[in-house]
Amino acid sequence: MATGKHIPALDGLRFFAAFFVLIAHYTHWVLNDQKIANSLTNGISTMAGLGMALFFVLSGFVIHYNYHSICDAPGGRKQFLWARFARLYPLYFVLFIAEFASSFYYHRGSCGHAGVRMGFFFALPFYLTFTQAWFYSVICQNNLIYQYHMVSSVIWSLSVEAFFYLTYLLIVRWLCSQSSLFKQISIAGFGYLVGVGLLLWFDHYSSAIDRVAEVAFGPIATVQHNYQDSLLRWLNYFNPLINLPAFVCGAVAANIHLSLKDKAPTRVEKAISGYVVTGCVVATLAAHLSVYLMIAPHNPFFGRNGSLLYVPMVTVLVYVLSHYPQALCSRAIGSKLTVKLGEASYSIYLLHAFLGWNARDYYYLNLNPWLLYITAVISILVISRISFLCFERPVQRWLRNLAQHVPSGKANIVGTP
Template sequence: MESKLVTAKRAQLDELTGLRFIAAFCILIAHASHWLSPTQPPHSVINWIMKSAGIGMPLFFVLSGFVIHYNYGRMFDKLTFNGYFKYVFARFSRIYPLYFFLLTVALFTDSYLVSLLRQNAGYLNGFISCLTVLHSWFYYLLDGKLLINKIFGLSWSISTEFFFYFAYPFISVFVLNTISGTRKAFIFFLFCMVAPLIVFWWGFCRQEEIYLFMARYFEPISGVQNNSVSRWLWYFSPYSRIFEFIAGVSVAKLYICIIENHRYFGFIQRHLTGAIALAIQICVHVFFVVILFIELPYIQFIRQNFLLAPMISMLMLSLLLCKTAINKIYTSKLMIMLGEASFSIYIIQTWTLKLFLPHLAPYSGTFLPAQWASRVVVAMTYSIVIALGTYKVIELPAKQFLRNLSLQYQSIVTYFGVVTLLVGLSSALLRLFY
């Protein structure tokens, strides 16, 4: 659980810890399958497996929203400067140390450092944006590539996650604090499931207008799909992904209201039987697979962000409110251990998988499924083992050190954080407008 300074202690939810590993695993198997493919373009089987990343990222963001409100919701009865930065620093200490370590590795293993040492202003601004974790907040090209594709590609989600951390206290104070009672929480939950679908339908129908508007203000822009302004807006940027985070917040709000209201909780316990809950959980898992095959234009568009969030929310509620056989899987010791290291598993794969790239040890012939599959399994196992090590050696000790530091030098840490954020924002804005 989180530090007593910043959160009231609640019961540990092991089901969600296990679910975090599923999120990390989906992304790991997608990247391993793609990056270790011996053929370009990848075989159709690999193309299908690659789509599992579209399950992992929404799962991470919805879980993040749930965990943040579940742990910190009671802290923000009102918004204070001191309370806000205590909370932000608690989240910073959880994620930033390993991120900073791997960002340093990225500098020395890629060509970015060479351009930086040549005093390239664009690269300097880009580095400051990465260092201050703001690089997914703006459409930022370097040599025709998005900054998030130029250095440490997976870090875009860390930047997006930090945007959620900064935004949550305002959501809590100005929205969640106005919602009291289980009925209002349920209405808010339904609103958070439906409203984004309408917003994204509007965006889907006006893609050309939005593109022309953004092209007017973001120069230069790239025509390459993965570096395009549309890809940034709908997939990478926090402005579209925050709906998944808010969906998770709404699940946490509803869950807390249910368990604190004995009448509603008792009703659910009596009527939501194990068989019904298990049926819901199986249907959701099947939906995750089936949706990968649907190629309708709107489905493809919203699969970049919110599509799976409602089903993920239903899965989380069913896991938390009723115990089934699937709960036993998610709460096993192995799943909890891997779930606790899920952040390390996600973020370290950029380098662990590179050790197994085909050009380092060429395949014989064309696509050999057994050879490819064995390489993927070995690479994934290696990545997980290394991630468990970085979790124990870097994540946990660094988090504890930084939180102890914040207790001893609270005012210094707070103002240093403000200055750092302002430097990062200034650097990004200078790049955009000058």
């Protein structure tokens, strides 16, 4: 069903998105000794924010790029949802069930630590239906995002993705009908400004939100207890609506690319495309590091919300990489190695959490922390590629073949969380 021509740079960018999340989390999990902390580890630890911004914008772009034709295809919406299920659910289900069973047995997770074993089942319907991020609630000692162990702490983004997919089915027909460049950019820009406006409103009324949270959900929902579990954190970060502008910006960028892809580039475009792509890459990295390392230490608002603030820049980056595939930087990002790792980006994202905590088991060897860190990162990349080849791709094809109306061929680009 995917109809878009393969764009290697976007596969490569998917790898970098997953890689940024991987190295950021492993900095916290492996390089967590204060004696090791320095400006380098501080910078690496912030990269998850850029990784998630890339994931959400890329998701909007590749979903519309590959599936825009569903607006006219009979049964297209069912095909789309089945394709998304076949892509996301198998690996997630295996890892989540393994984590659920181990958490239940070893009394881990929110209800395990609270000593309420039957409480493990309260959050289960939300996790099995990808809806745990759609609502805010507290069960036992944590909010819905942190009910089990490490995998459950990152799969909130899959819940957000599921919300995006349903939203896309509502807007795809309208988006396909748009031809005005100005109107499309205006709509995407308006959605972005609404998102930023909501973040500013949440920040301004954070004390009132905290009081409401305590009355409605108890002290666990307050910033004072733990920001990660708070209602304010959910509003600022896990809330699907606050992330929706990134997805819409990506979808609009794809629609613009589709409308212009057959237009031959001008001589000027050919001359400057390489500089434009390189400039966008450098500017995006500079914006991220500036927000998190220079501004955020003095203004908590930017530390909590930085990844949404530079969504327009990430959107432009995704667009220029797709529109100028022959640029040197585009070819570098879309190299054979990064494309292969990009295919495994979903496995990287899930397995790094499932296996990441195990790196601590090797502390007794007294290895250099950086050696342990690098070894752990490389191991996850290798295991993830094997997971993609031996489980993820075969199961995806098998599931797609179950539905005879869904083509069994490999999709050119598949969006990931």
